[in-house]
Amino acid sequence: MSPSTEIVSLHSAQIGQAVSARAFGLKLESIVQRYPEATSAAVDGISLDINAGELVALLGPSGCGKTTLLRIIAGFVAQTEGRIIVGEAAIDSLPPNKRQVGVVFQNYALFPHMDALENVAYGLACRGAPKEQQVARAQEMLELVQMTHLAKRLPREMSGGQQQRVALARALAVKPQILLLDEPFAALDKSLRLDMQIEVKRIQRLAGITCVMVTHDQEEAQSMADRVAVIHQGRLEQYASPNEIYDYPRTLFVNQFVGNANSLKGTVTSKTDGQSGTVLVAGVPLPARLVSRSLKVGDTVWACIRPEQLQLCAATEGIEEPGLKGVLTLSLPQGPQVIQEVRLDDGSAIKVAQARASNQTMLGLGTAVFATLRAGSVCHVHPLT
Ligand SMILES: Nc1ncnc2c1ncn2[C@@H]1O[C@H](COP(=O)(O)OP(=O)(O)OP(=O)(O)O)[C@@H](O)[C@H]1O
Numbered sequence: 071m072s073p074s075t076e077i078v079s080l081h082s083a084q085i086g087q088a089v090s091a092r093a094f095g096l097k098l099e100s101i102v103q104r105y106p107e108a109t110s111a112a113v114d115g116i117s118l119d120i121n122a123g124e125l126v127a128l129l130g131p132s133g134c135g136k137t138t139l140l141r142i143i144a145g146f147v148a149q150t151e152g153r154i155i156v157g158e159a160a161i162d163s164l165p166p167n168k169r170q171v172g173v174v175f176q177n178y179a180l181f182p183h184m185d186a187l188e189n190v191a192y193g194l195a196c197r198g199a200p201k202e203q204q205v206a207r208a209q210e211m212l213e214l215v216q217m218t219h220l221a222k223r224l225p226r227e228m229s230g231g232q233q234q235r236v237a238l239a240r241a242l243a244v245k246p247q248i249l250l251l252d253e254p255f256a257a258l259d260k261s262l263r264l265d266m267q268i269e270v271k272r273i274q275r276l277a278g279i280t281c282v283m284v285t286h287d288q289e290e291a292q293s294m295a296d297r298v299a300v301i302h303q304g305r306l307e308q309y310a311s312p313n314e315i316y317d318y319p320r321t322l323f324v325n326q327f328v329g330n331a332n333s334l335k336g337t338v339t340s341k342t343d344g345q346s347g348t349v350l351v352a353g354v355p356l357p358a359r360l361v362s363r364s365l366k367v368g369d370t371v372w373a374c375i376r377p378e379q380l381q382l383c384a385a386t387e388g389i390e391e392p393g394l395k396g397v398l399t400l401s402l403p404q405g406p407q408v409i410q411e412v413r414l415d416d417g418s419a420i421k422v423a424q425a426r427a428s429n430q431t432m433l434g435l436g437t438a439v440f441a442t443l444r445a446g447s448v449c450h451v452h453p454l455t
């Protein structure tokens with residue numbers, strides 16, 4: 071039985087009872103963090119309202135301030151401005167060990183000289199729990215993450231996935247109100263990562279614990295989080311459900327960072343009610359969603375089209391299709407789909423995703439093609455920045 075199937079068999083109530091945190095909401099109010107000597111703020115006025123029992127992913131590129139924000143919530147960094155509220159109470163003046171926050175750090179940060187059990191008991195020891203209680207609780211948590219058999223192992227004698235479980239057990243041992251996870255799966259290989267993602271999500275759900283997870287992997291954020299906060303250069307770009315972020319990106323950055331996007335320069339040629347309109351890209355009029363209401367006819371813009379919104383057809387001499395004209399230059403099979411690169415007549419390249427069917431004949435490289443928008447698709451149009 072694999073670890074993930076074992077944990078499925080754990081009775082729901084057992085997990086709920088074992089972790090048994092009363093769920094609290096978490097509110098970040100206008101958090102600013104300026105490190106001494108840094109030219110710009112690492113966190114630049116971020117406000118987030120996280121519901122009790124919700125799993126929120128902080129998603130953004132390296133250096134955008136994700137870990138800083140997590141450290142502020144945990145109390146390891148005192149923010150320059152703003153307030154942190156758990157439930158109804160501001161916790162800004164509390165030291166880390168009084169915050170009832172469990173943390174799994176970016177590199178697990180297990181103590182190398184302590185075995186798994188001691189590592190898990192550590193947080194309780196810091197909080198002054200009696201020795202027997204520490205051990206009983208640590209054993210209970212190791213059981214929860216299916217690591218009882220390795221209780222006496224040192225971190226260096228464990229695999230990455232096993233260390234990750236111990237780190238999770240340690241974070242949960244203090245019955246936290248809030249669970250913070252900093253890139254918890256980054257060091258795991260792909261299949262183990264999926265197992266651990268499922269386990270963590272299951273424990274989080276059954277325990278009903280409020281959780282903030284940092285990741286720079288947009289797929290991980292999409293698949294695990296109830297809501298995603300996309301952060302760029304210390305600022306919050308968008309905070310919404312994974313679907314909304316993907317289907318209605320509010321900024322060019324979100325459009326390009328979450329999922330793939332072909333960004334092409336175009337001109338707004340019509341604007342109907344609200345946000346619908348048409349954009350002319352490489353001489354082709356395409357239906358568009360004008361992301362900013364201030365956009366008007368004649369504006370030069372970025373038109374973003376996702377690879378899966380496009381389809382290819384071979385160009386036939388003398389017949390013009392309502393699509394972007396180019397030549398097929400590369401084909402990258404990716405499991406269930408194939409990414410095809412098309413070089414347009416103006417020299418720019420776009421990506422087109424096509425589902426891979428086993429008996430399908432693919433167009434040969436060098437074929438002249440049209441890339442057309444699939445029915446019902448619209449491109450997202452953003453102001454030039
Ligand atoms: N102790 C510190 N002193 C000065 N600058 C810092 C300190 N810690 C972080 N920074 C800076 O603050 C910014 C945000 O760093 P942070 O570690 O929060 O980024 P991150 O989003 O977690 O990145 P990554 O994905 O690489 O872990 C970076 O520019 C970083 O160099």
Ligand SMILES: [Mg+2]
Binds near residue numbers: 136137138176
């Ligand atoms: Mg980080």
